[in-house]
């Protein structure tokens with residue numbers, strides 16, 4: 001039984017997260033994911049839209065994920081590796097080199113991040129949608145509905 005371990009915030013789950021988790025899952029027989037708690041996110045300078053509980057449930061629902069644990073601190077990795085008898089620690093290559101010290105306990109792999117997608121970008125796009133945009137969309141949809149109704153009546 002080869003166990004893989006990773007950590008992350010996984011806010012606004014997107015294809016970059018999914019591809020990473022699937023690739024990590026393919027490296028072994030079970031994948032354990034440490035999801036950053038809201039408090040730990042603060043130390044990472046991150047504010048999630050979804051709470052820890054919500055992010056944990058979402059990650060838990062992913063097929064290749066065997067187990068979700070809370071990530072409360074930078075220092076828990078070695079204990080988790082021993083506790084879960086981890087064979088491979090994996091994470092995105094944006095962290096390359098940062099976790100080499102774990103090599104005393106298990107294999108460490110850095111996998112390429114998916115380009116051009118991030119929670120930050122998603123948040124930015126969502127925040128640019130304002131009530132004016134929504135009104136324009138609604139007006140446009142109303143016009144389409146008028147046309148559909150006119151066609152139906154003929």
Ligand code: C2G
Pocket residue numbers: 007008009010011016017020036044071074090091092093094112113114115116117118
């Ligand atoms: N990721 C990716 N491609 C993206 C975005 C993220 O492959 N476009 C990967 C990251 O490299 C990471 C995982 O998805 O392996 C989770 O990313 P984040 O939620 O941003 O987590 P992060 O802030 O990197 O937290 O102790 C480690 C930290 O908790 C890692």
